[in-house]
Amino acid sequence: MKKLMLGNEAFARGLYEGGCKVASSYPGTPSTEVTEEVAKYDEIYSEWAPNEKVALEVALGASIAGARAFCGMKHVGLNVAADPLYTAGYTGVNGGLVICVADDPGMHSSQNEQDSRHHAIASKVLMLEPSDSDEVKEFVKQGFELSEKFDTPVIVRMTTRVAHSQSAVELCERQGDELKAYEKNAAKYVTLPANARKLHVTVEERLEKAAQYGNDCPFNKVEINEGAQFGVITSGIAYQYSREALGDKASYLKLGLVNPLPVDIIRDFAEKYETVYVIEELDDIIETHCRKNGIKVIGKEIFSKIGELSQTIIAEKILGKTPEFDTFSEPVPVRPPVMCAGCPHRGLFYCLSKLKVTVTGDIGCYTLGAAAPLSAMDTTICMGASISALHGFNKARGEESERKSVAVIGDSTFMHSGMTGLVNIAYNDSNSTVIILDNSITGMTGHQQNPTTGKNLKGDPAYAVNLEALCHALGINRVRVVDPYNMKECEEAIKEELAADEASVIISRRPCALLKYVQHKPALKVNEDKCVGCKMCLKIGCPALSVHNGKAVIDATQCVGCGICTDMCKLGAIGE
């Protein structure tokens, strides 16, 4: 039976069919749906972990215990999980261990454009790269076999276009889910220096063997076209772009096992053609490998390391073809993402903007607070950095900074890696003010549960971390809760905590307006007799509010009656 499946859904299907028993992940676009789909299979134990490092350690533990295991994350998540990954490369596995890392070329929803293949090279583990949903499923299943054959974790690298494209997938039965025997083996799993030195030798031997295997394996395919004028070495989604742009004009070497890279199959292919292009998205990894082995190729001298590739770019660079198209006769205003109507972050960010404080920000929906008209963010670096960077900022600039700077961080991000930064503030005595934006869900990635929400991945009741108690326990005496729909209360709290002579935490608490259980009020109305068109209400940047013909207008299909604009209007022109 064939089914149209998202790449991420096919990944989950591959885990199911491949006999996966334990899955632990942290959400992150474009990887999130893999684990959400896994949760639909009752044969697999699945969970959201508080962060990627924990998730990978859980999966590795399950693997050592003898189960086929999985851990999923986005590219930057692998940086967080790098510590266990690099040593898992040494210990190897018992049950197969497959890791999903989803890169985001073009940065559709990410803070950087890193190429995760570097992590596979540096951690010396195997990496597979599929190019459509059917391959995703097959590579994941065979990834378990490879993992057990070579005794190593196997990373399956996804990119946005593979993760978020649907194509036909052939469904098969589940197999290979027997728990393997566990035997204590300290020489393998206890990485004391004496053991690790021996393990490193094994790692290098394994890489040699895997590179040899790459010369004749089902993942690397040669596609010769009669009369082809040149050769193309490619992998992943770049294969699909290349095939569409160049068709039968080229022959292809499609690499599915991208770490370690083979030599002989590449050399044999390259020798057939006068001109050989390497077409790969982001960095020049295959190209560098070719050059290192004396294989002459053309790569990044014509293709960029920045952004996504496409059939158009490839046709233009290789065939000199440029597309023909019309454009609209006038400038089209941009439509950037914005905080939704009724977003609980809006009122809090308006207060920060009004008080002109320095704001170290973090990763989540609230990063949109950086956009005009709120423009209330100074930094966004990585998960958890808001709190630790504020501490550093305040240590550098002293009391003057402590009185006018805050960190903002979401509930899920706080649990991910904000807690340790808060401990640092308490331990190293900085008078910093941290605001936890608790909207009771992981918002930006599409509503995933986290340790504060009281539900687990499957939606079943779970232990809910009490943020107030946690902050107290971490060493913060001043902890208070405000309602971000009440701007007066928020403003007072921020002023008081900035003025206080010790560190403090403000928890701005209200559930995301898009959560199904949140009751909305009727759309608000503008009293046109009172409205003078002063545009004061527009300062909160609500997408449901605009001014037409000198009067404020509320889009009733978007407005959820949060009342922030009512408080903005000094003339009382907006109400129920």
Added chain:
Amino acid sequence: METKSIMIVGVGGQGSLLASRLIGNVLLSQGFDVKVSEVHGMSQRGGSVVTYVKYGDKVYSPVIEKGEADIIISFEALEAARWVSYLKKGGHIVTSTQQLDPMPVIQGVMQYPEDVIGKMKAQGIDVLSCDALSLALSVGNAKASNVVLMGLVSTKMGFEDKYWQQALESCVPPKFLELNKKAFELGKNA
């Protein structure tokens, strides 16, 4: 058959997911190789969103590039204009007349162009439009405007009506089926 390309564009939250599922379903019923591609995450938050649907004997790239779309389906007038450059020469735009101000317009930094649809037609583009929101409201649910547009676009795609009906039956929950079937009819005859 040469690969055909359809883009579905709009504002995050307007319901392009159901639209792409319906079209994908109809295309699968015709035995085509199909790829449907969308971007999730940050761009969903009220930003400009786009879904690519490609079908034919064998589809490689899931992405549609400038000058490649046979049909652009738009839930919002300005979004149709934004993606004009992606239309193939001789392609069709099927759009709702609904207008949603983007933040730069709300803030008064930029103007929403006047008579967007008229101007596209004046450029020689084949534009088919209807007030999908009002039609959807007339059957009782603003959210059905995506299905109204599907009805309208079905007149340009040349597949028998029964395949669209089957797609509706398999993609829409039973309690909303009748409402959506009415919405589809209204779009088809708009």
